[in-house]
Amino acid sequence: MSSTIPPEGPGESLIIEDDLQSLLERWIVPEPSKTLDQRVANSYHREMGSADAVADAAQFPQGQNEVVKMKFCSTCKEEFADKFSFCPVDGTPLNVLVSEPKNKVVNSPSFTDSVSAGSPVLAGTGSVALVQRGEYHLTMIDDAGLVGRLAKEVAYVAHEYQLTWPEFKRDPFGFSKRSLLGYGQMAAKFFANRNVVLGLIVAILAMVGLVGIIGLLDRAQPGGISRTGFITFALVAGIMLAGIFVTWLRKSQSGAVLGAPDAESTNAVFGMVAAFSVFLLLIGGGVLYNFWEKRIEERQATEQDVVQNFIDIPNEQPTPDEGTAGLNKGKGGGSKPKQEKPGGGGGGGREEQKPASFGKTPQASLTVPQVVAPDPHPPAIKNPVLPVAATVVADPMLVPPDARVLAYGDPKSKSTDPSSGPGTGNGIGTGKGGGIGPGEGGGIGPGRGGNIGGGDYHEGGGGPGGGGGGTDYNRIFSGKDVTSKARILSKPEPQYTEDARKNQVTGTVVLKAVFSSSGQVTQIRAISGLPNGLTERAIAAARSIKFVPATKDGHPVSMWFQLEYNFNLY
């Protein structure tokens, strides 16, 4: 085999040369694979343009009486190779197996002669070539749009339904059984497809991986996954997925996804995209639902809080004291320059059955004597020639002019039915005289002799006012403002949480809370807390405290309280 090269060195190199040659000869060349001969032969036939498969088949050696399994399509009446599950022409499922001897394939003595004994490869592969040649059918897929094809499919399903309904009515049980069997077989065949299974597995694995990573991230951060982190992760995952799909789509353009043919590759990719979309929709729906539920919970919690706050206001508390005198707000007692408490009052009534009705007070004056007493009823004389306004005897500083369009009446009354009240003396109320209220005289309120403020007539001084005053027992008092502080009857100790015990958490939780007048602990705020749920335990313990509410002037009132809970481990 090897010719010699001109000697170029001493004897040693020649020996090495021989060794090298013998070494080189040890490189063993493997046999070509069995498909090479077939490929070459196929290419030759294709190149020669011999379309007649039978004529070509004569060129290939074929074992006699060889049985080729074929499937029969009931729609196009053609036979296809065993490996086909659906008719390549019209897509009908191929179920019926036909076995028939291939008698038309004959041995070619000339070819057998020409094939050397050392090439059994070519001889064994002829039948495969025949089947492969026979199965090729051009499938034309119409170029209708997606909606058009969908409409066609829906129409087809409707038509099928029309056709099958009578049969179903005739024999519902048998029909259902047959349909189930048929669809089951189709589904089994579909899932037996390697590409389908691979595509499904890839999609499911990818989604499980995604969900797992989200779960891990969620667990890694105690406060739950942050929104920014989540969005970043979703973006990265989306880009990666898009990248995978793009690569696969490219692959499908040039060849195959997972070794599938071109069309199947595209289908597989679209299938995977659809699967991912469905998964993402499901997850997105879950997240949205979760978010919505949280919102509702938050709203309910807020409402509860509000209700709680309402409950805190005790109903039985009396309305605030109106103050010593007057309808005006302020600290003074009357028109006199020096601060002085006013006194006196008035009352009246026209002996009516009904209580005095609500209304405004007429103009008050201490200097102008009362000519006409106030009357809630409309005047008997319309448009009088000489009108005289009703007045009361009271300090105008304490009873300011009332501009409201209202009938006269008792400002403290709740009755709206016009009445002067059961009193006497033409005033309004239950007293005597021309004033308003339960007293005697032309003034306002309890007391005697006019003016306002109770007791005997006395002019006050120091400015407007006298009104208001009193204490709002509804507000929350601090400890130093109450008469007696809240008295705790029982104070349950909070329990340690398992996590806190594990993590050896110790310390003090300081809470601020309201011991309400109704006997509940509300508005608990943590001033300083501890981790691992100890603050929550302390709050729960605080809620279950039993106590006697604080009091002020004999009224039970709410008060602020600071609570400290020590958590120690021994």
Place this chain on the structure above:
Amino acid sequence: MPERITDELLLEKAGAGDPAAFINLYERHRAAIFRFSYRLSGSVEAAEDITHDCFLGLIKKPENFRPERASLRTYLFSAARNLWLKQLRDFGRESAMDEYAENQFIAGGKEPLGGLLDDELSVKVQEAVSSLPPLQREALVLFEYEGLALNEIASMVGTDVGAVKSRLHRARERLRNRLRPYLATSRELNTSREIVTLEQA
């Protein structure tokens, strides 16, 4: 008689659509072309592709082969070489260095140790040859394995005899360096085999 039907005649018949003639022609040269392609490319798949394309090219454009210039085998070698160089250009480098494992268990009927040693030597030689630069490799394969004359190689690779000689020399130098440990083994193996043969005799 069969051997006397020349390649040219067979090619003419094959070109006219005689499959038997084509098969005959193919069978004549298949082994050599595949072997050559395999030794150049180092991969069974690549070698099969080259062999296939070689014969397809012969059928597609039979006019490219001119009997007055070279024999059909030389023509096929050149075609295979061109295809291999094209593959190198397309893929940047040779592929499939990982196919030895399945390809090396060929030697049947040898005693186990000898078989193992032969396999290892085969792999090592293949690695060594594959590591040569393409021009040196083709010169070595054509000369050592296919037994072509220097001037044939020169005309095939488009250079002169001197260049082929120097490529061969450099290739051998490299191989010698690379296979130095195995040169001794090979000598010992041969010697021991001779001893066994002598003893049996």
